[in-house]
Amino acid sequence: MPDATGLELIAQELRDTDPGSVIGTLMFRGQATIEVDPAHVRTALKHLGGKGYTFLASLHGCDYYPDEPRLGVHYVMLDMKEVDRVTVKARVRVAEPRIPSVVDMFPGADYPEREAYDMFGVEFEGHPDLRRILMPEDYEGFPQRRDFPLGGEPVLFTYNEEQSYGRYQ
Amino acid sequence: MSAEPAGYGPTHELLTLNIGPHHPATHGVLRLIATLEGEVVRDIKPIIGYVHTGIEKTAEDKSYWKVIPVVERMDYLSYYFNAMAFCGAVETLLELEVPPRAQYLRVIHLELNRIMSHLVWLGTSALDLGAMSMFWYCFREREQILDLFEMSSGQRMHTRYIQVGGVIEDIPRGFANRLEKFLNVMPTRADQYADLLEKNEILLARLRGTCPLDEQTLLSLGVTGPLLRAAGNPWDLRKAAPYSSYDHFDFKIPVGTVGDNYDRFRVRHAELYESTKIIRQALDGLPEGPYITTDRKVALPPRHELATSMEALIHHFKLVTEGFRVPAGEVYYPIESPRGELGCFVRSDGSAKPARVHMRDPSFVNLQATAPMVRDSYIADLIATLAMIDPVLGGVDR
Numbered sequence: 001m002p003d004a005t006g007l008e009l010i011a012q013e014l015r016d017t018d019p020g021s022v023i024g025t026l027m028f029r030g031q032a033t034i035e036v037d038p039a040h041v042r043t044a045l046k047h048l049g050g051k052g053y054t055f056l057a058s059l060h061g062c063d064y065y066p067d068e069p070r071l072g073v074h075y076v077m078l079d080m081k082e083v084d085r086v087t088v089k090a091r092v093r094v095a096e097p098r099i100p101s102v103v104d105m106f107p108g109a110d111y112p113e114r115e116a117y118d119m120f121g122v123e124f125e126g127h128p129d130l131r132r133i134l135m136p137e138d139y140e141g142f143p144q145r146r147d148f149p150l151g152g153e154p155v156l157f158t159y160n161e162e163q164s165y166g167r168y169q
Numbered sequence: 170m171s172a173e174p175a176g177y178g179p180t181h182e183l184l185t186l187n188i189g190p191h192h193p194a195t196h197g198v199l200r201l202i203a204t205l206e207g208e209v210v211r212d213i214k215p216i217i218g219y220v221h222t223g224i225e226k227t228a229e230d231k232s233y234w235k236v237i238p239v240v241e242r243m244d245y246l247s248y249y250f251n252a253m254a255f256c257g258a259v260e261t262l263l264e265l266e267v268p269p270r271a272q273y274l275r276v277i278h279l280e281l282n283r284i285m286s287h288l289v290w291l292g293t294s295a296l297d298l299g300a301m302s303m304f305w306y307c308f309r310e311r312e313q314i315l316d317l318f319e320m321s322s323g324q325r326m327h328t329r330y331i332q333v334g335g336v337i338e339d340i341p342r343g344f345a346n347r348l349e350k351f352l353n354v355m356p357t358r359a360d361q362y363a364d365l366l367e368k369n370e371i372l373l374a375r376l377r378g379t380c381p382l383d384e385q386t387l388l389s390l391g392v393t394g395p396l397l398r399a400a401g402n403p404w405d406l407r408k409a410a411p412y413s414s415y416d417h418f419d420f421k422i423p424v425g426t427v428g429d430n431y432d433r434f435r436v437r438h439a440e441l442y443e444s445t446k447i448i449r450q451a452l453d454g455l456p457e458g459p460y461i462t463t464d465r466k467v468a469l470p471p472r473h474e475l476a477t478s479m480e481a482l483i484h485h486f487k488l489v490t491e492g493f494r495v496p497a498g499e500v501y502y503p504i505e506s507p508r509g510e511l512g513c514f515v516r517s518d519g520s521a522k523p524a525r526v527h528m529r530d531p532s533f534v535n536l537q538a539t540a541p542m543v544r545d546s547y548i549a550d551l552i553a554t555l556a557m558i559d560p561v562l563g564g565v566d567r
Contacts, residue, residue: 028498028499028500029261029262029264029498029500031261031500031501033499054388055388055391056391057391057503057510057512057529058501058503058510058512058514058527058529060514060527060529061527062499062514062516062525062527063525074499074501074514076501076512076514076529080404080409083409083410085501087501106389106391107389107390107537108389108390108391108392108534108537109391110537111533111534111536111537112533112534115533119225132218133217133218134217134218134221134566134567135218135221136218143223143226144225144226144525146229146524148226150226150227150229150230
């Protein structure tokens, strides 16, 4: 992990090359995180790629309910030479959950972006095939959001079958 | 040169073939939609989600120590690894020191689990390639490992052995002897597998030179583990970023050269020997001391203390009812599972239940490499390649 100074240097360079991109930095338990504006996530990842952080180790979503912007997307970038990780974090509002896709830069982001869309409803603009991946295609709602009840939908019996969205007509 | 993609146009006839979801060769509930031109695969689309059980969502409603059994059921062949990734993440959040004996006991069980997972892979893969007897030989050794798991934890699968702060129990009397016996026999068994398979003309014809993928493409696809090592990149988190005392042990990272199916087979087979070596060193150098942290705010007090100590009783009651609280924050804890980088992301909001648990499962990411690997090769090679990718669908779908 870069130390706190190293992280600040990377963040400052990013601020210089792309003004308005960095929202904040965080060192927590020895792990470095840069929070960026969602519109600038591609330039941030490109900049980190130039620093050696070329491998997208993980891409996952997160819900910060009830704080806004609620939905977070995390990109764990790995430098395999220095064995070093930096997490890039972008948060989008739940009313307008759009963020540029990075599939053209990292083909391996395809499934993880679809998973984040499936579970949180984050729309990755420019993704070639943004469909649900784990839940059924006709599923409604985004189950990993914090305000989605854990029980999900009620078990269907004859008395409540009319409440089902996919009920037999 | 026409502008149309390969396999299209008036002179070609494409056939769309559905394989799975219930097909023995897909190693789980995986559905493949293959576009064929004659016997040649032009494109393939994996369809997943059939065994999605929402474990990550379930985990958000359980206190930290109750999450361990559910995350173990994600990748059902490497349950110790799932528990290790989750506990490692929680320990990072808690800034908890794990006693050396617990770290060594973890390593012993993790590496036994790696051998067990590779044995299932070897047996079922050989079955796909027509070598039926391999399956029985591999499962014979796997049975010995499961007996060892049963001895140390009471369970054969999903053992809940690794806990936050250490392991649930010390190894019982007789475990070391039995493990010693297994360690003596395992390398000779691995030799026997090699004798059976490596001089087998059919197996060589189906593996050698089929469906290679170069290192750069694998890296851009996020592929890690034996698949990446088969292409010549010696990336292994046990060496690169040692956790749980892996830097104490002397072992090698097997790598391949061209990254074809044969290399993938050889790398995993060589890992059987290396894991055996690690377990032997861990068993010989097993330090004395506690097997779980003595921090009573996190780990249960020993049973005998409950009868005499009020403090212990209070701690026990608090831990069993509410669980322990974890400082707010986010961490990502990666380890090397049998299939690659298994990273656990945990976000805590300061309560006794995690606000988000995410597993970066290697099978899920590695599965994306199927299409680039098998494009323009024969459908028989598709089956061999899928076996060599070794996806576990419980981990893919979670």
